[in-house]
Amino acid sequence: MNNTLRANLSGPSIRWILSKPIISSSAPSRCSFLAAPRIELRRRYHSYQHPAPAPPFTTAELAILSASLLHVPSHGFSDAALSFGARDAGYLDISVNMLSRGVFDLVHYHLATERLRLSDKIDFRKPENELPECLRNLSIPAKIRVLCMERLKANVPIIHRWQEALAVMSLAGNIPASMSELAKLSDEIWFLAGDESHDTTWYTKRATLSTVYASTELFMTQDNSKDFEATWEFLDRRLNDVKTIGSAVSNIASYLDFTVHAFANVLRSKNAPFF
Amino acid sequence: MSARPVSRGLLSAASSKHLRSIVPRVAAFHSITPKNDQSNSEPVTHFGFQTVKASLKATKVAEVFSSVASSYDTMNDVMSFGIHRLWKDHFVRSLNPGRRPGGQPMSILDVAGGTGDIAFRMLDHSEKVNGDRETTVLCTDINADMLREGEKRAIQGGYDSNRISFCVENAETLESIPDNSIDLYTISFGIRNVTSIPKALKSAHRVLKPGGVFACLEFSKVSPAPLDAIYQQYSFSIIPLMGQLVAGDRDSYQYLVESIKRFPSQSEFARMIKDAGLANVGKGYEELTFGVASIWKGVKPLE
Numbered sequence: 036m037n038n039t040l041r042a043n044l045s046g047p048s049i050r051w052i053l054s055k056p057i058i059s060s061s062a063p064s065r066c067s068f069l070a071a072p073r074i075e076l077r078r079r080y081h082s083y084q085h086p087a088p089a090p091p092f093t094t095a096e097l098a099i100l101s102a103s104l105l106h107v108p109s110h111g112f113s114d115a116a117l118s119f120g121a122r123d124a125g126y127l128d129i130s131v132n133m134l135s136r137g138v139f140d141l142v143h144y145h146l147a148t149e150r151l152r153l154s155d156k157i158d159f160r161k162p163e164n165e166l167p168e169c170l171r172n173l174s175i176p177a178k179i180r181v182l183c184m185e186r187l188k189a190n191v192p193i194i195h196r197w198q199e200a201l202a203v204m205s206l207a208g209n210i211p212a213s214m215s216e217l218a219k220l221s222d223e224i225w226f227l228a229g230d231e232s233h234d235t236t237w238y239t240k241r242a243t244l245s246t247v248y249a250s251t252e253l254f255m256t257q258d259n260s261k262d263f264e265a266t267w268e269f270l271d272r273r274l275n276d277v278k279t280i281g282s283a284v285s286n287i288a289s290y291l292d293f294t295v296h297a298f299a300n301v302l303r304s305k306n307a308p309f310f
Numbered sequence: 311m312s313a314r315p316v317s318r319g320l321l322s323a324a325s326s327k328h329l330r331s332i333v334p335r336v337a338a339f340h341s342i343t344p345k346n347d348q349s350n351s352e353p354v355t356h357f358g359f360q361t362v363k364a365s366l367k368a369t370k371v372a373e374v375f376s377s378v379a380s381s382y383d384t385m386n387d388v389m390s391f392g393i394h395r396l397w398k399d400h401f402v403r404s405l406n407p408g409r410r411p412g413g414q415p416m417s418i419l420d421v422a423g424g425t426g427d428i429a430f431r432m433l434d435h436s437e438k439v440n441g442d443r444e445t446t447v448l449c450t451d452i453n454a455d456m457l458r459e460g461e462k463r464a465i466q467g468g469y470d471s472n473r474i475s476f477c478v479e480n481a482e483t484l485e486s487i488p489d490n491s492i493d494l495y496t497i498s499f500g501i502r503n504v505t506s507i508p509k510a511l512k513s514a515h516r517v518l519k520p521g522g523v524f525a526c527l528e529f530s531k532v533s534p535a536p537l538d539a540i541y542q543q544y545s546f547s548i549i550p551l552m553g554q555l556v557a558g559d560r561d562s563y564q565y566l567v568e569s570i571k572r573f574p575s576q577s578e579f580a581r582m583i584k585d586a587g588l589a590n591v592g593k594g595y596e597e598l599t600f601g602v603a604s605i606w607k608g609v610k611p612l613e
Contacts, residue, residue: 135592
């Protein structure tokens with residue numbers, strides 16, 4: 036079962052082409068000008084050809100960050116939380132200099148760990164009978180919804196502090212890393228939902244899910260409803276919007292396609308040049 | 311034997327005919343030194359572009375700094391257009407020294423910090439930003455003349471003598487400083503003048519507490535290449551001239567620019583820090599102003 040799935044996905048898809056290293060170190064020397072510095076493409080999506088990249092933090096950083104995260108509910112995403120975390124991990128106050136991006140490293144740590152934890156919680160690629168009862172026989176959009184909700188629920192313990200994190204993420208120097216983390220999350224969600232698209236929708240799906248997720252997360256920071264019901268309704272409306280826009284785009288595309296062909300046919304019947 | 315082509319390479323990389331016409335002294339030295347190396351088994355090191363006996367380097371560096379001590383900061387301002395102040399401010403702010411809520415006051419060691427530039431900033435930062443009046447700074451330098459400048463300024467600036475002290479120390483040994491006693495070790499524009507950089511890093515490792523931070527601000531390699539060409543032209547033609555005009559001391563500033571040129575690149579020095587047993591922070595360094603200067607940080611691992 037697992038093997039056939041692997042074979043399916045490792046076909047000559049765009050994902051496979053993108054995931055090929057530019058040149059391998061054992062390449063023949065006739066292209067030595069390319070072989071000189073070995074270029075490793077950074078993996079931005081799931082690949083069966085390459086091992087998962089090493090975690091972005093060292094063990095010492097992980098010790099401080101994981102301890103600091105426990106102080107976030109009371110001290111926020113701040114230097115104070117980092118100092119308390121460093122002390123808990125047996126380091127000195129000054130040791131937080133180990134984190135080259137300061138508080139943003141703490142935010143990044145939360146984003147990365149929760150993204151990676153998502154696959155432990157729900158993985159729709161597993162056979163149906165291994166999934167819990169309520170998650171069987173769902174459509175792809177329903178699976179996306181479940182995964183989005185699961186990821187958003189991971190923000191619940193720190194949601195009252197999440198605006199601070201969003202502020203840190205929106206600083207100019209941190210935007211590229213924040214955007215990349217968002218892209219990785221939406222890739223993760225589509226991957227876990229079992230999406231196997233090989234065409235341009237690979238990109239549009241991830242782009243639209245990123246906007247939906249980011250806006251819902253922002254909405255959630257202001258949500259006072261019981262059990263975040265308003266957030267889940269907001270998420271449903273956004274996902275419906277995407278569906279509407281998607282069908283509108285395809286309707287417009289087929290309308291244009293039809294009109295252009297009809298027009299060309301009219302010209303042809305009149306013996307117009309070039310047709 | 312091998313010293314000759316190397317030094318010629320460095321000279322031509324540094325500048326063109328223009329340089330040789332300005333500094334015939336350096337070119338002359340190069341044609342002599344290789345013979346000296348051969349006839350002597352004593353270890354040698356570099357002093358700017360010259361090759362000198364390792365045992366002599368400290369004295370020669372001392373001569374340079376004794377002669378520039380009084381005009382040191384004026385010259386820094388003139389040469390860097392005041393940018394060195396921004397670098398130093400950024401350096402101290404990024405380290406964020408000072409007691410944190412519920413924590414202990416820090417003990418900071420500023421090596422090669424003669425005129426107290428970094429030490430005073432540390433005290434100001436810990437007081438103004440972290441509300442800490444207990445953190446102490448020990449300012450050491452191999453050169454007593456530089457330290458006297460610092461002491462004079464500490465009195466002028468009204469700094470608490472319980473919080474700042476001055477002590478003559480060789481960065482390679484740091485004899486009077488006990489093991490595992492320092493939270494934060496800083497060295498700013500000093501490490502390139504040390505005879506053996508690995509020894510200085512080993513001593514830093516020795517005096518730091520586990521979890522303590524080593525931080526170094528130093529000149530480094532400029533990129534991209536066109537900017538580097540301009541920078542080389544500036545440093546080899548204009549800085550010695552300004553040294554002559556402002557400080558009345560051309561040779562010291564000639565040494566200064568040569569020593570900058572000889573200092574390892576950002577990543578090489580980061581590797582040296584790692585080899586000394588300190589864990590690099592991030593990629594190991596942070597470049598300032600296109601790499602004219604860089605900040606390296608290392609953390610001593612827990613046992």
